[in-house]
Amino acid sequence: MKILVLGAGATGGYFGGRLAEAGLDVHFLVRPRRQAQLKGDGLRVESPLGAIHRAVATLTRDQLDDGFDLIILACKAWDLGAAIEAIAPAMRGQARILPLLNGLAHLGTLDAAFGGEAVLGGLCQIAATLTPEGTIRHLNPFSALIFGPRQDSQRPLCEALVAASAGVRFDLRLSADIVQEMWEKWVLIATLAGATCLMRAPIGAIVAQPDGAALIEAMLAESQAIAASAGHEPRASVLARFRGLLTEAGSPLAASMLRDVEAGNPVEVDHILGDLLGRADAAGLGAPLLHAARCQLGIFEAQRRLSAGSR
Numbered sequence: 382m383k384i385l386v387l388g389a390g391a392t393g394g395y396f397g398g399r400l401a402e403a404g405l406d407v408h409f410l411v412r413p414r415r416q417a418q419l420k421g422d423g424l425r426v427e428s429p430l431g432a433i434h435r436a437v438a439t440l441t442r443d444q445l446d447d448g449f450d451l452i453i454l455a456c457k458a459w460d461l462g463a464a465i466e467a468i469a470p471a472m473r474g475q476a477r478i479l480p481l482l483n484g485l486a487h488l489g490t491l492d493a494a495f496g497g498e499a500v501l502g503g504l505c506q507i508a509a510t511l512t513p514e515g516t517i518r519h520l521n522p523f524s525a526l527i528f529g530p531r532q533d534s535q536r537p538l539c540e541a542l543v544a545a546s547a548g549v550r551f552d553l554r555l556s557a558d559i560v561q562e563m564w565e566k567w568v569l570i571a572t573l574a575g576a577t578c579l580m581r582a583p584i585g586a587i588v589a590q591p592d593g594a595a596l597i598e599a600m601l602a603e604s605q606a607i608a609a610s611a612g613h614e615p616r617a618s619v620l621a622r623f624r625g626l627l628t629e630a631g632s633p634l635a636a637s638m639l640r641d642v643e644a645g646n647p648v649e650v651d652h653i654l655g656d657l658l659g660r661a662d663a664a665g666l667g668a669p670l671l672h673a674a675r676c677q678l679g680i681f682e683a684q685r686r687l688s689a690g691s692r
């Protein structure tokens with residue numbers, strides 16, 4: 382199976398690197414600055430599960446052909462349009478796309494560009510970051526990639542990926558209902574990003590305050606109600622796990638969006654909170670805490686753009 386990974390950032394570099402480490406035929410579609418880093422120093426991953434430092438195959442969009450079976454899409458939401466243009470030559474063949482982005486809106490955008498049959502469902506669970514020097518830092522021992530077919534015709538490729546990935550050093554799971562699992566992940570990330578970015582602190586610091594846990598619980602209830610109104614009520618066992626993660630005393634857990642805020646990077650506020658709130662509005666649901674988080678991140682984004690423009 383020939384795999385193309387768009388983006389050698391935190392998630393693409395980590396999961397692509399682990400697949401390459403396990404002997405799969407992985408190529409990274411990158412832009413020239415990242416290609417120079419990877420050609421100069423190889424792919425570097427620091428991880429409690431074992432470091433990776435290896436040469437990897439890279440190509441830029443002008444070198445792309447249609448010989449790939451699977452494209453793992455690992456860009457931020459604001460880069461989706463450029464990513465679609467970049468992978469278009471590979472989509473002339475039989476390739477299918479496995480997106481790792483948080484949220485859900487990208488599925489519709491990819492379906493419109495390449496047809497629904499080309500687009501699997503997918504998500505990842507990891508805390509990782511890309512340093513300015515190009516190292517991927519995996520921040521805790523947890524890493525999972527969950528994926529699955531959205532149409533029956535996609536099932537053989539999904540099963541082939543599982544078979545080819547025996548021995549890979551992360552949890553790879555073929556989901557029986559990937560769209561439901563993407564919704565559940567959206568409920569988690571909207572709450573985690575909303576709370577940790579609004580409070581500018583990890584979970585442990587928030588729940589150490591007298592009203593912290595109640596605030597997170599209320600935000601989780603808002604996200605849950607929006608998912609339920611779309612026909613994707615999170616399963617009770619999943620909600621119980623999320624509640625545990627989101628209210629754990631002393632937890633260092635924070636959303637990758639908070640790491641982006643702290644680094645002064647753009648944030649996926651429209652994709653993760655804006656889109657969810659659009660669906661809340663359409664269903665006539667109030668979600669005041671999620672609205673407050675969106676407003677706060679909107680201000681951050683506007684100020685970030687202003688100061689980037691004045692430099």
Ligand SMILES: NC(=O)C1=CN([C@@H]2O[C@H](COP(=O)(O)OP(=O)(O)OC[C@H]3O[C@@H](n4cnc5c(N)ncnc54)[C@H](OP(=O)(O)O)[C@@H]3O)[C@@H](O)[C@H]2O)C=CC1
Pocket residue numbers: 387388389390391392393410411412414415455456457458460463464465467481482483505506507508509510511637649
């Ligand atoms: N980081 C995390 O812990 C987690 C992230 N996620 C989600 O995963 C998604 C990806 O996030 P993450 O990996 O952190 O993001 P990063 O910013 O670390 O990496 C994205 C990479 O994509 C590359 N890229 C973007 N557009 C293109 C293009 N057209 N051609 C080639 N390369 C491109 C960027 O390259 P360049 O340097 O050239 O801009 C960048 O290196 C997001 O939706 C995020 O919410 C989900 C779970 C955890």
Ligand SMILES: CC(C)(CO)C(=O)C(=O)O
Pocket residue numbers: 483505506507508569570573635636637638
């Ligand atoms: C919820 C979490 C931490 C899990 O991977 C995540 O997706 C993120 O921080 O972007």
